[in-house]
Amino acid sequence: MEKHQISWLxxxxxxxxxxxxxxxxxTLHDVGEEYGLIHMIAFLVAGIFQLLMVLPAWxxxxxxxxxxxxxxxxxxxxxxxxxxxxGTVYLLVTTSLTVYSMANFLVNAAFPDAEAxxxxxxxxLAAGYAASLGIEGIARAALIFCTALIIGLILVLIGVAGRxxxxxxxxxxxxxxxxxxxRDAWIITGRSSPVFLYVMLASRTRNGAGxxxxxxxxxxxxxxxxxxFLIATVSGDLASEQxxxxxxxxxxxxxxxxxxMDAVYLGLWxxxxxxxxxxxxxxxxxxxxxxLPEGKTSMRRKWILPFLMIAxxxxxxxxxxxxxxxxxxxxxLSSGWPLVIVLIVGPGFMLIxxxxxxxxxxxAQQDAG
Amino acid sequence: MKENLQPAPAGTERLREDLSGNLxxxxxxxxxxxxxxxxxxxxxxxxxxxxxMEGMVTLSKLxxxxxxxxxxxxxxxxxxxxxxxxxxxxxVGDVQEVYEFExxxxxxxxxxxxxxxxxxxxxxxxxxxxxxxxxxxEPQSEVNEKGPRExxxxxxxxxxxxxxxxxxxxxxxxxxxxxxxxxKTSACLAYCPGVVDQRLVKEVRRRLMAxxxxxxxxxxxxxxxxxxxxxxxxxxxxTTERPDVVxxxxxEGRVAVLLDGTPYALLVPFLFVENFQSFDxxxxxxxxxxxxxxxxxxxxxxxxxLPGAYVxxxxxxxxxxxxxxxxxxxxxxxxxxxxxxxxxxxxxxxxEIMREAGLRLPRPVGxxxxxxxxxxxxxxxxxxxxxGSPMVMVVALTAISSFVVPKLYEPVMILRFVFILLGGLTxxxxxxxxxxxxxxxxxxxxxxxxPFTAPVTPLTLRAMRDVLVRAGWKRLAKPEQxxxxxxxxxxx
Numbered sequence: 001m002e003k004h005q006i007s008w009l010x011x012x013x014x015x016x017x018x019x020x021x022x023x024x025x026x027t028l029h030d031v032g033e034e035y036g037l038i039h040m041i042a043f044l045v046a047g048i049f050q051l052l053m054v055l056p057a058w059x060x061x062x063x064x065x066x067x068x069x070x071x072x073x074x075x076x077x078x079x080x081x082x083x084x085x086x087g088t089v090y091l092l093v094t095t096s097l098t099v100y101s102m103a104n105f106l107v108n109a110a111f112p113d114a115e116a117x118x119x120x121x122x123x124x125l126a127a128g129y130a131a132s133l134g135i136e137g138i139a140r141a142a143l144i145f146c147t148a149l150i151i152g153l154i155l156v157l158i159g160v161a162g163r164x165x166x167x168x169x170x171x172x173x174x175x176x177x178x179x180x181x182x183r184d185a186w187i188i189t190g191r192s193s194p195v196f197l198y199v200m201l202a203s204r205t206r207n208g209a210g211x212x213x214x215x216x217x218x219x220x221x222x223x224x225x226x227x228x229f230l231i232a233t234v235s236g237d238l239a240s241e242q243x244x245x246x247x248x249x250x251x252x253x254x255x256x257x258x259x260x261m262d263a264v265y266l267g268l269w270x271x272x273x274x275x276x277x278x279x280x281x282x283x284x285x286x287x288x289x290x291x292l293p294e295g296k297t298s299m300r301r302k303w304i305l306p307f308l309m310i311a312x313x314x315x316x317x318x319x320x321x322x323x324x325x326x327x328x329x330x331x332x333l334s335s336g337w338p339l340v341i342v343l344i345v346g347p348g349f350m351l352i353x354x355x356x357x358x359x360x361x362x363x364a365q366q367d368a369g
Numbered sequence: 370m371k372e373n374l375q376p377a378p379a380g381t382e383r384l385r386e387d388l389s390g391n392l393x394x395x396x397x398x399x400x401x402x403x404x405x406x407x408x409x410x411x412x413x414x415x416x417x418x419x420x421x422m423e424g425m426v427t428l429s430k431l432x433x434x435x436x437x438x439x440x441x442x443x444x445x446x447x448x449x450x451x452x453x454x455x456x457x458x459x460x461v462g463d464v465q466e467v468y469e470f471e472x473x474x475x476x477x478x479x480x481x482x483x484x485x486x487x488x489x490x491x492x493x494x495x496x497x498x499x500x501x502x503x504x505x506x507e508p509q510s511e512v513n514e515k516g517p518r519e520x521x522x523x524x525x526x527x528x529x530x531x532x533x534x535x536x537x538x539x540x541x542x543x544x545x546x547x548x549x550x551x552x553k554t555s556a557c558l559a560y561c562p563g564v565v566d567q568r569l570v571k572e573v574r575r576r577l578m579a580x581x582x583x584x585x586x587x588x589x590x591x592x593x594x595x596x597x598x599x600x601x602x603x604x605x606x607x608t609t610e611r612p613d614v615v616x617x618x619x620x621e622g623r624v625a626v627l628l629d630g631t632p633y634a635l636l637v638p639f640l641f642v643e644n645f646q647s648f649d650x651x652x653x654x655x656x657x658x659x660x661x662x663x664x665x666x667x668x669x670x671x672x673x674x675l676p677g678a679y680v681x682x683x684x685x686x687x688x689x690x691x692x693x694x695x696x697x698x699x700x701x702x703x704x705x706x707x708x709x710x711x712x713x714x715x716x717x718x719x720x721e722i723m724r725e726a727g728l729r730l731p732r733p734v735g736x737x738x739x740x741x742x743x744x745x746x747x748x749x750x751x752x753x754x755x756x757g758s759p760m761v762m763v764v765a766l767t768a769i770s771s772f773v774v775p776k777l778y779e780p781v782m783i784l785r786f787v788f789i790l791l792g793g794l795t796x797x798x799x800x801x802x803x804x805x806x807x808x809x810x811x812x813x814x815x816x817x818x819x820p821f822t823a824p825v826t827p828l829t830l831r832a833m834r835d836v837l838v839r840a841g842w843k844r845l846a847k848p849e850q851x852x853x854x855x856x857x858x859x860x861x
Contacts, residue, residue: 007827110798111798122799122802123802126802133810136815137810137814140822141805141812143825144808145805145808262688263688263797266686266801268801270797270798270801270802270805271804274802274806278809
């Protein structure tokens with residue numbers, strides 16, 4: 001355990017900033033939909049799905065008095081390493097996708113002559129350095145990033161306020177609206193890897209992580225609704241044709257003497273991406289560290305971070321070149337099953353094993369003692 | 370003499386009864402240094418000797434305090450009686466009995482006078498120092514408009530009295546210790562025992578005692594030993610040359626370190642936002658102090674980011690600029706042979722060279738250098754078409770801004786070059802990424818258990834009344850103690 005810990009509010013802000021990255025680069029039109037009321041409702045339902053999904057992991061952590069990585073080691077012993085590996089692979093894939101998305105955005109929107117690999121490598125190096133410093137620094141910096149993010153969104157709101165047209169919000173015309181809402185909500189949930197990050201880092205908080213999760217869901221819901229509303233009302237049907245709808249919005253936002261806000265937003269998105277990758281690295285370390293305790297294996301522990309950095313850099317670089325693989329990865333993640341495995345199946349299985357071995361209450365009591 | 374033949378362990382060799390033996394050993398240990406004065410005398414039938422360093426003692430004080438009372442005494446029955454007489458009648462504040470050579474030599478080298486009496490295995494040392502030193506003057510780097518104009522000087526004892534004069538209630542404690550294995554420089558910890566967390570004092574003391582340097586000539590030598598991890602461009606130890614600032618800081622639960630021979634004090638723990646606070650903030654009216662403080666924050670960001678951002682936007686993101694400005698920049702840059710990034714680097718390099726030259730030269734010559742720089746190089750470079758005039762304006766604004774927060778000049782200078790390079794090579798992407806890394810780096814600093822970025826993050830709302838704004842004295846009456854900031858390891 002590190003000496004310093006973070007508060008639940010810091011964790012909420014940190015993961016809120018991480019989650020905001022999805023709004024920048026990933027959009028619902030990937031699944032062939034258009035912006036409208038359905039999506040705004042789907043975000044709310046996705047929040048409920050996420051709340052339900054974390055229950056097994058939450059129960060496991062409560063009953064063992066440990067974080068998810070440590071609980072895997074405690075309830076299952078050495079075989080628990082497989083859960084950690086599974087969780088790490090999930091995080092590595094989602095992080096690679098994050099880095100790819102950023103590099104892809106930068107090459108397409110701002111630096112057409114640059115190589116995506118350059119952005120991949122620099123981002124991973126910067127995030128790796130931040131992760132090596134510890135979670136406190138990242139969490140503290142998140143408050144400042146969050147403030148900048150909110151100011152940025154307010155500026156966009158001001159910049160496009162004159163173009164908002166409520167008529168652009170597509171009404172519910174679907175024949176099976178409930179199925180559509182549930183399908184979209186499930187896709188949103190499937191792409192909500194920060195939920196897993198939240199669960200992973202909850203053990204780093206002093207207390208109140210449960211209460212914090214509700215706040216996290218509420219804050220992300222407000223953000224998603226606001227951004228979706230802006231995109232839908234300003235861009236209208238065009239939004240579903242755009243690669244980066246929010247970015248497109250910033251190119252038409254005019255505030256004071258600034259012609260466009262996209263350069264400012266580019267900076268903001270980079271910092272958000274950097275933070276998200278750094279948090280993912282920390283979470284992976286949390287998962288793997290219990291299986292490489294201090295002492296004889298301390299050298300191996302030091303190699304975790306370089307290994308993660310290399311893996312993400314390679315993963316993101318491959319994704320920039322292989323569109324088939326990229327599509328496959330996105331489809332798998334959107335299916336929601338990877339998140340179900342790491343949040344429900346894995347922790348649920350550990351709960352059962354722990355129960356059979358009589359380790360659940362005992363762990364919590366030991367912790368209390 | 371028999372008992373004295375056994376050598377004592379190094380560094381703890383004790384004084385002997387034999388006066389001449391003691392004097393020989395003192396001379397030996399000081400390598401027969403020419404400034405060592407040993408003056409054997411016989412008073413009242415007892416042999417004794419004064420040991421002192423030439424030029425470090427006020428002889429009139431010594432005469433009044435010791436020699437005159439001794440002369441009035443008819444005779445002593447033994448050396449011990451003479452010793453006790455001197456100890457009891459010496460009219461000096463600082464009188465100590467010393468039993469070891471090492472301590473004796475250290476005190477004599479500090480300007481004390483030692484009196485050794487034949488037949489006594491101890492010496493009396495008296496603080497009758499009298500060496501020339503610089504008088505108290507106005508602060509040089511923390512100039513203020515209103516308020517007191519006293520700054521620390523070199524002798525630590527005088528600096529201690531300057532603090533004591535300002536805090537008379539007895540709540541301040543001064544604790545002396547020696548640093549430097551060879552120089553044995555006197556360091557003084559100043560803190561308020563009723564306010565400070567004792568764990569903090571203990572840790573500062575431990576770090577100072579563990580300083581492995583042989584010679585400590587300036588408090589700057591100690592600074593790295595008081596800093597923590599990770600490595601950062603920003604100093605985690607505050608410095609001030611003002612005794613009033615030290616008084617205010619130790620009332621907030623900090624520890625000040627004064628070092629003999631150094632005209633400024635070190636302050637720990639130190640917060641990033643303290644770089645933007647100055648004494649005038651508290652003497653001016655709150656609304657004005659708030660505006661000035663906001664100016665300082667803006668200047669800080671301008672001084673590190675403006676040239677880099679200018680290069681990045683003009684090179685990679687020109688669409689962000691208003692059209693009229695963009696055309697002006699394009700027209701100015703059209704005539705220059707270098708890319709913007711090279712231009713920015715050259716002109717900043719020239720500026721730093723001139724600044725350094727102006728700083729080290731005598732003042733009249735320094736002014737001449739400034740004139741040459743501003744008129745000859747600046748004007749000529751633009752006229753010759755080597756540098757565009759918008760760039761000159763950017764550099765001028767940056768240079769002025771960097772002096773608004775002088776405490777941060779060192780990191781600002783380095784960061785400015787880094788951001789110019791990144792802006793020129795990678796545009797706003799590189800600048801944003803570097804800024805994010807820098808932010809995480811300073812957010813991770815937790816020196817002595819206090820987050821460097823507190824009270825901004827982790828946020829302590831109560832303490833924010835003296836960060837972005839400066840609240841009125843009615844609201845600042847109760848100082849915010851540093852250990853109570855959110856995220857502090859010292860918080861109970």
